[in-house]
Amino acid sequence: MGYYLKTYLFNPPFVSLPTQLIKYPKLQEGIRLFQTAFKTGMAVTMSISNKKIVEDDKEFSLLFPWIPHLFINPSDLICAEYLEYFQHRERIGGEIGRVAERNSVRCMVANAMGKDCKPSHLIPSAYLTINLNGSKREAHNLSQWWHPHLKLHHKLYQL
Incomplete structure (x- = not known):
């Protein structure tokens, strides 16, 4: 609808190894490469074989103006992959990076089996605030930010 709420997420989960x-x-x-x-190979193969590809430029493009504020601790196993996700995307860039970032293996497999799936974890841009204190003891506690x-x-990190 064109309304983008200011969003502040502390220790948001990132589903990944x-x-x-x-x-x-x-x-x-x-491993990331x-x-x-x-x-990318899976997405290209599916598009060549006329299977439904997960990439939905319209839905993904609707998120472009929305830039959430993510507060993460690199010692937190639950949310640290956000940092790696954005840094890796920045290093890769280009068409390969664009295709890979808009697709998830889980959704491509589901769509190949005829099930509908939306890659809900994909975020085009974000302000990352990284806690450099690195306390492993408090890595996922909200109190670390106080x-x-x-x-x-x-x-x-902006697409």
């Missing part, structure tokens, strides 16, 4: 558990950064990046290539001496990094 927590790749930050892997100790080797090059292996983490390799494989996921991107796999999703400390008077927070070290924060703030960045806009």
